[in-house]
Amino acid sequence: DIQMTQSPSSLSASVGDRVTITCQASQDISNYLNWYQQKPGKAPKLLIYDASNLETGVPSRFSGSGSGTDFTFTISSLQPEDIATYYCQQYDNLPRTFGPGTKVDIK
Amino acid sequence: QVQLVQSGAEVKKPGASVKVSCKASGYTFTSYDINWVRQATGQGLEWMGWMNPNSGNTGYAQKFQGRVTMTRNTSISTAYMELSSLRSEDTAVYYCARVRGWYYFDYWGQGTLVTVSS
Numbered sequence: 001d002i003q004m005t006q007s008p009s010s011l012s013a014s015v016g017d018r019v020t021i022t023c024q025a026s027q028d029i030s031n032y033l034n035w036y037q038q039k040p041g042k043a044p045k046l047l048i049y050d051a052s053n054l055e056t057g058v059p060s061r062f063s064g065s066g067s068g069t070d071f072t073f074t075i076s077s078l079q080p081e082d083i084a085t086y087y088c089q090q091y092d093n094l095p096r097t098f099g100p101g102t103k104v105d106i107k
Numbered sequence: 108q109v110q111l112v113q114s115g116a117e118v119k120k121p122g123a124s125v126k127v128s129c130k131a132s133g134y135t136f137t138s139y140d141i142n143w144v145r146q147a148t149g150q151g152l153e154w155m156g157w158m159n160p161n162s163g164n165t166g167y168a169q170k171f172q173g174r175v176t177m178t179r180n181t182s183i184s185t186a187y188m189e190l191s192s193l194r195s196e197d198t199a200v201y202y203c204a205r206v207r208g209w210y211y212f213d214y215w216g217q218g219t220l221v222t223v224s225s
Contacts, residue, residue, distance in 0.1 A: 034211050036152075043202055043215035044144075044152065055213070087152055091210035095168040096142070098152040 002026050002090050006099035012107040019075040021102045023066075023088035031067045032092040038101075039084045047086075048073065080106060109133040111203055111216035118222045124191040127219045129203030136184035137161040140206040143177065143188045145199040146218075153199075157206070158186060193223045 003026040013019050023033065035048035046055045048064035051071055061076045075082055083106060088099040114128040129141065143155040156167035158177040165177045176189045186203055201219045204212035 032210075036212070038152075043218055044204075044212070045215075046211055046213050049208065049211040055211075089152070089212075094166060096154040096210065098144075098154065100151050 004099035006102050010103040014107045017078045021073040023071040025069045028068050029090045029092035034089045035073045036087045037084045109214045113216040113219045116220040126189040129186040131184045141186040142204050144202045147199040198223045
């Protein structure tokens with residue numbers, strides 16, 4: 001199975017700050033990576049697919065980059081409604097595996 | 108609009124089985140795979156398996172092989188996930204998710220809490 005790691009596991013930032021989360025795969029997954037946002041008590045929501053493509057309707061302050069084993073997710077200007085846990089997920093191989101998540105809150 | 112509506116919360120005893128439903132609307136049910144993902148309280152997301160509603164073909168994570176069965180009823184646009192031999196560690200919220208492209212979970216059900224307790 002492909003193992004996904006994320007860092008940091010949690011972070012606190014101020015409104016307007018740039019926030020960066022990294023995701024690393026245990027083997028080359030090309031660009032077969034998605035990013036999801038999950039708010040408490042809610043289902044995950046797709047934000048980024050194919051490592052860098054913004055899902056329709058998702059604000060442009062969210063972005064993703066990377067390929068191979070190393071990926072980055074960025075919120076360019078943190079907003080109060082961005083408080084959530086963010087997960088990366090690979091789909092290069094079965095089983096589809098998720099990272100452990102990064103919890104983002106407001107300082 | 109696309110919606111996946113899941114069945115309600117369940118409480119089961121260890122050793123029992125649970126069957127969760129996921130009713131799709133707003134799109135052609137047989138045109139998109141359905142996957143199941145679970146999440147224990149305070150934990151991360153765990154992928155369980157996939158089903159092609161058109162063919163009925165399925166694939167399961169090794170961890171759940173022999174205990175999980177994914178089926179569908181195309182006449183009512185509903186997918187099902189049945190998990191047997193339940194144990195306390197199976198207590199979690201179970202989600203169905205639609206797959207778009209290769210391979211994004213673009214719509215999710217609201218989740219179904221399954222509690223396994225004696």
